[in-house]
Amino acid sequence: MGMGRALAVALMGLNGHVIEVEADIGQTLPSFVLLGLPDAALNEARERIRSAAQNSGIPLSRRKITVNLVPASLPKKGSGFDLAIVMAALEAAGDVRRTGGTVFIAELGLDGRLRPVRGVLPAVLAAMRAGRREFVVAESNLAEAELVAGAKVRGYGSLAQVAADFEADPEPLVFAVTQGAGTAAAPLREDAAAAMQEPPDLSEVAGQGEARLALEIAAAGGHHLMMVGPPGSGKTMLAERLPGLLPALSDDEALEVTAIHSLDHVRRGVNGLIRR
Numbered sequence: 001m002g003m004g005r006a007l008a009v010a011l012m013g014l015n016g017h018v019i020e021v022e023a024d025i026g027q028t029l030p031s032f033v034l035l036g037l038p039d040a041a042l043n044e045a046r047e048r049i050r051s052a053a054q055n056s057g058i059p060l061s062r063r064k065i066t067v068n069l070v071p072a073s074l075p076k077k078g079s080g081f082d083l084a085i086v087m088a089a090l091e092a093a094g095d096v097r098r099t100g101g102t103v104f105i106a107e108l109g110l111d112g113r114l115r116p117v118r119g120v121l122p123a124v125l126a127a128m129r130a131g132r133r134e135f136v137v138a139e140s141n142l143a144e145a146e147l148v149a150g151a152k153v154r155g156y157g158s159l160a161q162v163a164a165d166f167e168a169d170p171e172p173l174v175f176a177v178t179q180g181a182g183t184a185a186a187p188l189r190e191d192a193a194a195a196m197q198e199p200p201d202l203s204e205v206a207g208q209g210e211a212r213l214a215l216e217i218a219a220a221g222g223h224h225l226m227m228v229g230p231p232g233s234g235k236t237m238l239a240e241r242l243p244g245l246l247p248a249l250s251d252d253e254a255l256e257v258t259a260i261h262s263l264d265h266v267r268r269g270v271n272g273l274i275r276r
Contacts (some may be wrong), residue, residue, distance in 0.1 A: 004091030007103045007132065008069075008084035009123035010076045012261055016119075016126025018103070019069050019076065022102035023088035026064035034085075036059040036069025039077035048079075048108050049086045056112035057171035060086070061093045079107035080117040083136065087166070096166040103127045104162075105145075106138040112159040116140035121262040121270060124148045125255065135213050136162060144270045146261060147255070199243040199276060202205065248275045 004023040009016045019036075053060045067085055069076050084104035090096045105123055107115040120141040125148055127135070135153045137145045142155030147163040156162045160170040202212060211227070215238060223240040225242075227235040249257060254273040262270050 001093060002094075004093070004110055006084040006088040006091065006099045007101065007106060007127070008081045009093060009103060009127050010069075010074055010195040011078075011119045011126075011263075012075075014122050014256070014263070016123050016128055017071075017074055018130045019071075019074070019081070019084075021084045021088045022068040022070060023085070024066045024068075025061050025089075025092045025094040027065065028064045029274065030062045031064045033064070033066045033069065034069075035074045036072040038069065038081075039075070041079050042076055042081055045079065045082050045085055045108075046083055047122065049089070050229060051110040052082075052108040052112045052159050053086055053090070055110065056158060056163065058090060058095055058160070058163050058168055059087055060089055065089050065092070070246060078117065078119075079115075080105050080119070080123070081085065082108040083114065083159070083162065087162070090163060090166075090168065096168045099166060100134070101132055102134045102136055103132050104136045105141070106136070106156075108129060108159060114138035114156055114158060114162070119259075119263045120144050121147060121255070122259040124151050124153070143272075147258065147270070147273060200241045201244050202238075202241040205234070205241065208234055210237065215242050218242070243276050246276075 006021045007200050008019045008021055008066065032050065034043060034046055050060055067088065083106040087096065087104055089098055091098060105120055107116065107117050109115055116138045120137055121144050124145050128148055128151055133150065133152055135145055135151055137153060137155055139155040139157045142153060145151060145153040147214055163170055202215065205212060211234065212224065217223065219242060227238065229235055254275050258270055258274045261274060
């Protein structure tokens with residue numbers, strides 16, 4: 001037994017920072033210590049991780065486990081660190097091979113299931129800019145993570161599958177999830193339905209000459225626009241038609257807009273680049 005290391009990503013808004021998760025197994029009485037400015041949700045990872053590992057057939061060491069999130073001065077929040085923490089702890093115990101430069105982004109269920117998290121797209125983008133290329137995510141987040149060109153992404157349904165891929169030998173249990181792993185990353189693509197859907201056209205608006213002219217000037221010059229008027233005067237109708245005057249977003253712009261949506265959606269997920 002010794003030290004184990006894995007990588008995760010801490011998000012602050014749209015900006016991400018690669019976090020090194022260090023795990024050490026001591027010789028004292030059983031305990032689990034988590035260091036490095038974790039928030040309440042992340043502090044709860046200690047109980048989720050123990051149950052998930054136990055129910056996946058790869059129980060954690062019964063000795064003292066100390067986990068440090070580096071850099072310690074950077075606040076960490078959310079449950080997306082779960083998988084990286086358990087992989088570092090398993091590596092420290094010698095139960096899995098070294099994870100190398102793989103970045104782990106997923107929440108754990110008590111049964112060992114990998115659950116999706118918000119912000120996978122900006123997290124993968126940040127790690128790619130930091131020179132990381134290999135990622136492990138929950139199967140539900142796979143399509144979103146694959147939107148980043150050049151990223152080698154694998155999606156899994158359970159901790160048992162991830163551990164087995166890193167040469168662990170989990171005991172088969174009734175709790176283990178048996179969904180298959182995902183494939184390598186695909187190049188940038190657009191969601192077909194989103195690509196086909198065109199916004200309403202400004203030509204459909206009857207009258208409102210001054211308001212239409214204001215929209216055209218704002219679109220052409222990249223200006224801000226404020227509309228003031230009573231309910232029913234047409235503000236929403238006009239605003240819905242403003243995107244129709246604008247060109248489609250470039251790849252970089254589409255990634256940024258899609259990353260914002262990624263922070264807002266977890267159940268529905270993001271399946272393609274948003275071009276409008």
